[in-house]
Amino acid sequence: MECQPPLYCEVGRPYLRRKFRIPRRIAADLQGTEAEDLRSCCIRTILLMPHTRGLMDRRETLRTTISVVGLLTLGRHVHALARGAPLRILSPRQEAIVIVASERIVPATETPGAADAQVHLFVDTMLAEWYTPEQRQRLLAGLAELDAQQFLDRTPTEQAAILDRFDAEATPDHWFGMLKYLTVWGYYTSEVAQTRELGLWPLPWRYDGNAPYPH
Amino acid sequence: MRRIRTDFDAIVVGSGITGGWAAKELTQRGLHTLVLEAGRPIDPEGDAVEHVPPWDMPFRGLGDRVAIESRQPVQRHSLSFDELSRRFWTDDVDNPYTTPVDKPFHWFRARQVGGKSIIWGRHVYRWSDLDFEANLRDGIAVDWPIRYADLAPWYDYVERFIGVSGRAEGLAHLPDGQFQQPMAMNCVEEYVRDRMQERFGRERVLTSGRLANLTEPLNGRAPCHYCGPCQRGCVTRSYFSSVNATLPAAAKTGRLTLRPYSIVERLQHDDTTGRVTGVRVIDARTKAAIEYRARVVFLCASALETARLLLHSKIANSSGQVGRNIMDHIKHTGVAGEIAGWTDRHVIGVRPGALFVPRFRNVGASRAPFLRGYSFLSAARRSEWSDRIFERGVGADFKRRLSTLGPWAMSFRGYGECLPREENRCTLDPVAVDAWGIPVLHIEADWSSNEHALHRDMAATAAELLEAAGATNIHQQTTPSIMGDANHEMGSARMGRDPRTSVLDTFNRAHDLPNLYVTDGACMTSSGWQNPSLTYMALTARACDHAVGAMKRGEI
Numbered sequence: 001m002e003c004q005p006p007l008y009c010e011v012g013r014p015y016l017r018r019k020f021r022i023p024r025r026i027a028a029d030l031q032g033t034e035a036e037d038l039r040s041c042c043i044r045t046i047l048l049m050p051h052t053r054g055l056m057d058r059r060e061t062l063r064t065t066i067s068v069v070g071l072l073t074l075g076r077h078v079h080a081l082a083r084g085a086p087l088r089i090l091s092p093r094q095e096a097i098v099i100v101a102s103e104r105i106v107p108a109t110e111t112p113g114a115a116d117a118q119v120h121l122f123v124d125t126m127l128a129e130w131y132t133p134e135q136r137q138r139l140l141a142g143l144a145e146l147d148a149q150q151f152l153d154r155t156p157t158e159q160a161a162i163l164d165r166f167d168a169e170a171t172p173d174h175w176f177g178m179l180k181y182l183t184v185w186g187y188y189t190s191e192v193a194q195t196r197e198l199g200l201w202p203l204p205w206r207y208d209g210n211a212p213y214p215h
Numbered sequence: 216m217r218r219i220r221t222d223f224d225a226i227v228v229g230s231g232i233t234g235g236w237a238a239k240e241l242t243q244r245g246l247h248t249l250v251l252e253a254g255r256p257i258d259p260e261g262d263a264v265e266h267v268p269p270w271d272m273p274f275r276g277l278g279d280r281v282a283i284e285s286r287q288p289v290q291r292h293s294l295s296f297d298e299l300s301r302r303f304w305t306d307d308v309d310n311p312y313t314t315p316v317d318k319p320f321h322w323f324r325a326r327q328v329g330g331k332s333i334i335w336g337r338h339v340y341r342w343s344d345l346d347f348e349a350n351l352r353d354g355i356a357v358d359w360p361i362r363y364a365d366l367a368p369w370y371d372y373v374e375r376f377i378g379v380s381g382r383a384e385g386l387a388h389l390p391d392g393q394f395q396q397p398m399a400m401n402c403v404e405e406y407v408r409d410r411m412q413e414r415f416g417r418e419r420v421l422t423s424g425r426l427a428n429l430t431e432p433l434n435g436r437a438p439c440h441y442c443g444p445c446q447r448g449c450v451t452r453s454y455f456s457s458v459n460a461t462l463p464a465a466a467k468t469g470r471l472t473l474r475p476y477s478i479v480e481r482l483q484h485d486d487t488t489g490r491v492t493g494v495r496v497i498d499a500r501t502k503a504a505i506e507y508r509a510r511v512v513f514l515c516a517s518a519l520e521t522a523r524l525l526l527h528s529k530i531a532n533s534s535g536q537v538g539r540n541i542m543d544h545i546k547h548t549g550v551a552g553e554i555a556g557w558t559d560r561h562v563i564g565v566r567p568g569a570l571f572v573p574r575f576r577n578v579g580a581s582r583a584p585f586l587r588g589y590s591f592l593s594a595a596r597r598s599e600w601s602d603r604i605f606e607r608g609v610g611a612d613f614k615r616r617l618s619t620l621g622p623w624a625m626s627f628r629g630y631g632e633c634l635p636r637e638e639n640r641c642t643l644d645p646v647a648v649d650a651w652g653i654p655v656l657h658i659e660a661d662w663s664s665n666e667h668a669l670h671r672d673m674a675a676t677a678a679e680l681l682e683a684a685g686a687t688n689i690h691q692q693t694t695p696s697i698m699g700d701a702n703h704e705m706g707s708a709r710m711g712r713d714p715r716t717s718v719l720d721t722f723n724r725a726h727d728l729p730n731l732y733v734t735d736g737a738c739m740t741s742s743g744w745q746n747p748s749l750t751y752m753a754l755t756a757r758a759c760d761h762a763v764g765a766m767k768r769g770e771i
Contacts, residue, residue, distance in 0.1 A: 105609045106617075113614070125273060130280045163609045172605060181604060184617065188600045189269035189276060197618050198600075201268055207441040207564035209401025213620065 088128040089136065090120065097143050097151060098123050102183040104160045111197045114183050117190035123182045135178065142175025220472065223249040225762075226494055226509040228479045228524070231330020232748050233735045233755045234515035235457025236373070238465040238473075240759035241513070246766075247470045249507055250462075251477040251496060253516075254305075254326030257333070257458050263448025264299045272298050293323045293702060295334050295446035303327060303334045303446070309650035313657045320658045321699035322519060328475055331517065331702070332456035334446045337427045337568055338592075339379055340745035341370050345388040345578065350741050353586055356540060356635040357711040359740045360721035363390070369753035376464075377455035377752070378433040381425030386417075389573045389745070396430040397423035398439075402560050403595035403623045404570055407684040414683035419575045419676075421593060424568040427455035436460065441564030454567065476500050480653055482512060482528040484728065490771075491530070491731045497651050511730045511762050511771050515755065518736035519641055522707035523656050525718075526643050531708070531725040531733075536718050538642055540635040540706040541658070542742035545589075545666040546696035547629035550677035552686025554595065554623045561597060561620055569594045572627065572680070574744045576672065585668035588744050589631035591677060597623050625686055629673030632744040634665050635706050639698075660698050670695050703747055705736035723758040730771045734758045 087095055102114035102123070127136045149162060166176035187193050195201045199215050224246035227237045234250060241248045269276050278298040283291050290296055290304035305324040314320045325331040344363045351358040367390070374393040383391040400408065400423065408421040428439045436459065437451040445454050452459035465471040476499040483492045483506065493508035514521045522538045525531050574588035575581060598621035606616065639660035647655045662670075674691050681689050711717025714726035719738050725731040734755035736747060743750070765771045 106614045107611050109611050109614060111618075122275060126277075130274060130277065160610050167607060167609050177605075180609070184600065184604050185275060185277070188617070189272075191268065191270045194268060194270065203266065203440070203442050204564045205440045205442075207399060207562075207566055209399050209404070209562050209566075210560055211563045213559055213561035 087121075087124045089140075090124050090127070093147065093152075094140065094143050095120055095124070097146055098179070100152060100159060101146065101163060101179060102187070104156065104163050105180055105183045106187045112192045114187045117187045117192050119183050119186035119190070122186035122190075123179075126182055131178075139175050139178050142179065145175075221505070221507050223247050223472070223507065223509040224766075225249070225511045225513065226251065226507055227513045227515055228494065229253075229330060229515035229517065229520070229735065230328050230457055230462065230473065231325065231515065231517060231735075232332040232335065232457060233751050234330065234513075235332060235461030235465070236752050236755040237513045237515050237734060237759055238457075238471055239461040240756050241763065242465045242468040242470040244759065244763040245470070246511075246763065248465070248472070249509065250465075250471065250473045251479055251494065251507075252326075252328050252330070252473065252475045253478045253499060254328065254330075254475065256473075256475040257328040262302070263450045265442055265444045265447040265449060267299060267447075274298055289321055290323060292321050292697075292700065293334075295336070297444070297446065300334060300444070300446040310655075311647060311649060312655045313644050313647055315659055318659055318661045319697050320660055321697050322656075322658065322704065323699065323702050324517065324520075328462070328473065329456050329458040333448060333458065335456070335748060336702070336746060337445065337454050338571070338746040339374070339377070339381075339425050339427050339749035340571075340573075340590075341390045341392055342366070342743050342745060342750055343388045343390055346741065346743045346745075349587065350635070355586075355741075357709065357713065357716050357740060360710050360712045360717075365721075366750070366753050366757065369757045370749065372756055373749065373752045376434075377427050377460065378429045378431075378436065379425055379427055380423070380430040380439075382423045384420055384422050384573070386420065386573055388578055392425070394425070395433075398426065398428070398430060398566050398568070399423075400570065401562050401595055403554050403557055403625065404593075406557075407554065407593075407595065407625050407680075408570075410684045411680060415575075415680075418579075418581075419680065420573060422571050422573070424571045424592070426568040428567045429453050434460070439567055441566060443565030443567070445567050477505075478651055478653070479516070479524060480504070480527070480651070482524065482530060482731070483508075484528070484530050489728060491728050497653070499651070502651060510766060511732065513755075513758070513762075514731070514733045514737070515735045518705045518707050518739075519656060519658070521733055521735055521737040522641055523643070523654075525708060525733075526641075527654060531718055531727045531731060533727050534715055534718055536637075536709060536716065538656075538707050539637045539640040540709055541639040541641060541660045541698075541704060542633040542635055542706040542739065543660075543698050544633060544701040544703045544742060544744075545629075545631040545662055545670050546701050547589075547631070547670055547673040547677070548692040548694065548696065549626050549628045550674055550681065550689065550691045551624050551626035552678075552681040552684075552689040554625050554684060554686055557623055566594075569628075576669075576676075583672060585665050585672065586634065587632035587665070587669070589629050589669050589673055590744050591627040591629050591673070591680075593625065593627045595623055595625045597621055625681060625684060627673075627677040627680060629670070629677065630701060630744065630746075631666060631669035631673060633742045634663055635709070635741055636663060641707060662695060662698060667695065703736070703742070705739040705742060705747060708733050708737035709740045710738050711740060722761040723754055724761070729765075730762075732758045732762055 098120040099115050102119040106114040170176040225241045225248045227234050227250045230250050230252040238250045276298050286306050289307045305326050347359045347362050350356050381394040382397040411421050430438050439453040478497045478499050479494045480497050481495050485492050491512045496505045525537045569592040572591035576583040576588035600617040641656045641658045643654045644657040708718040710719040723732050723734045
């Protein structure tokens with residue numbers, strides 16, 4: 001068998017795909033003797049940056065538009081929001097319950113809420129691949145419990161009141177504790193929350209240990 | 216078809232933090248060097264995934280629970296193991312080891328080009344004669360065969376190449392080095408530093424962590440851009456690792472051959488000459504056996520892998536010390552307290568390392584009821600949404616509370632020195648083998664009463680530091696870490712002057728075999744209270760210099 005060449009110095013290909021956006025001032029520091037490959041690669045990245053940015057913005061705009069339309073119909077027909085994304089565990093009705101319940105837990109205010117962040121997709125992934133079958137059944141049984149109270153037919157205020165009653169008695173192991181955890185985690189790690197609610201992205205590319213707050 | 220080269224001047228087993236240095240030093244000194252890496256190749260720009268945002272991760276940072284619990288039940292305990300960085304740890308099913316039921320040991324392992332240098336903590340501190348003389352002073356184990364003066368020029372040499380950001384403090388027991396600008400403290404950390412100085416003067420110092428993360432450009436590597444998750448790689452090569460610095464430097468000489476997927480099964484030696492002649496390799500993918508020969512062999516496979524290799528090869532062990540004296544640092548998981556004020560301030564960016572409180576126990580006039588000492592890593596941060604996820608409430612008000620940063624908290628995490636003890640040892644398991652049929656280790660190691668005493672003292676003194684800073688609501692975690700948790704396992708083939716009581720001589724060369732060097736953590740005679748990697752690197756560079764000199768003099 002042939003000895004393999006040192007593969008660790010291959011560079012460049014996946015920059016665009018992985019959204020590396022290296023600011024010009026950082027790339028300027030990469031001028032050097034031992035990283036010719038890296039330098040040329042970074043220059044290429046900068047050239048690609050505006051293009052990348054455009055793609056991102058268009059995609060986000062599109063997504064936001066779809067979501068706003070979805071929010072307007074929040075209520076009985078809400079599952080139209082997620083059409084196109086095949087779910088593995090949640091039935092259309094369960095999906096609708098999750099969308100509405102998550103939105104009541106973390107609602108849209110001056111910033112988007114859990115429905116806009118499509119938390120139900122994260123809930124479905126977690127139910128399909130992360131939780132044990134027993135945990136999955138517990139959460140689905142909880143959704144059935146909500147359905148038995150005609151959750152989807154209630155007014156937003158009534159829906160919030162129902163969830164608040166579960167919240168008062170829920171432990172992290174309770175089905176509502178699970179749903180709330182998934183909602184909060186799914187929301188705050190979503191693109192809308194990380195960019196608009198928390199202001200963490202795009203990356204700051206600097207450190208300031210004494211910055212004014214709120215931003 | 217090109218003839219496959221199997222004869223080299225030097226073979227380096229492992230491409231991690233010491234293997235990378237051995238590769239660089241040996242190739243730059245003219246040796247055609249074969250580096251054997253058990254794991255896969257790494258493409259830093261393709262495998263570095265530090266900028267993947269959480270919403271692009273399937274489990275949003277929570278990790279693939281089913282895969283992790285079934286394939287990496289040990290590795291998952293490592294501090295920097297996460298949904299994306301898990302690719303840089305080994306598979307525990309393919310790479311098992313055994314322990315007694317009542318003495319768990321966490322052996323964190325990495326098999327890929329770059330080894331654990333991709334996922335290391337990057338804190339780099341020099342040792343001093345307080346450490347090199349410690350065993351002699353305390354009458355414990357054996358004396359180090361070297362002193363600070365032997366290593367100081369090599370610390371300089373290594374620091375200049377890797378790039379260390381840090382602050383000179385003028386402390387005798389934590390010698391200053393070749394530093395780039397230190398990383399900044401945040402507003403609350405500066406306040407705590409000043410309060411500590413008022414109360415403790417120069418006895419207990421809060422300083423910037425000395426980090427192998429650049430703050431100034433160096434050899435084509437850019438300064439840190441404060442994105443946060445270093446354990447996922449670094450596209451700007453801002454932290455030191457084999458793949459970011461030493462291996463490219465070695466490749467540039469044209470004398471490096473790197474062979475990934477190469478599991479060294481045993482060392483070959485010649486009884487008549489008393490020399491190592493080469494290694495027998497099993498290809499990780501095909502399981503075919505290949506033999507390579509060289510004039511000198513460097514073991515840089517990580518402390519316990521090196522012990523395993525020596526035990527399996529039945530060499531270099533006339534002292535009976537191979538596999539013994541396993542050490543780690545005992546960790547205190549944290550003492551934290553709230554600091555009032557600064558609610559109109561926050562931190563932008565993520566600093567890649569914590570602050571540091573150098574050892575103050577049994578230093579100078581200090582006398583504590585235990586041997587040696589410990590350091591603290593420290594940081595101040597504001598609590599955020601993930602800290603309050605279980606708070607009661609639903610709706611807009613709940614969302615507003617979660618989205619707002621909470622109060623500041625200052626925390627101290629202790630790392631304590633571990634004494635070398637013969638009974639902390641690894642042996643070859645008589646039954647179990649890994650996925651390639653190679654016998655695995657049985658590790659039997661535990662803390663002694665001295666480490667437990669250090670651990671208790673950490674909690675008390677950390678609380679004193681917090682009280683000096685006026686902290687309230689002080690919380691403590693008081694469970695000692697499981698041995699191995701600090702990722703600082705070392706000592707399993709120690710250096711010493713006497714071939715009867717140590718494995719390696721003063722230049723990391725096996726007493727029994729003059730062309731075998733061991734420069735990974737196995738060589739450590741004591742554990743120190745500092746992070747060990749800088750010392751491993753300095754010892755490696757020094758040993759390479761010695762080996763090339765010995766070859767030129769015709770000794771090898």
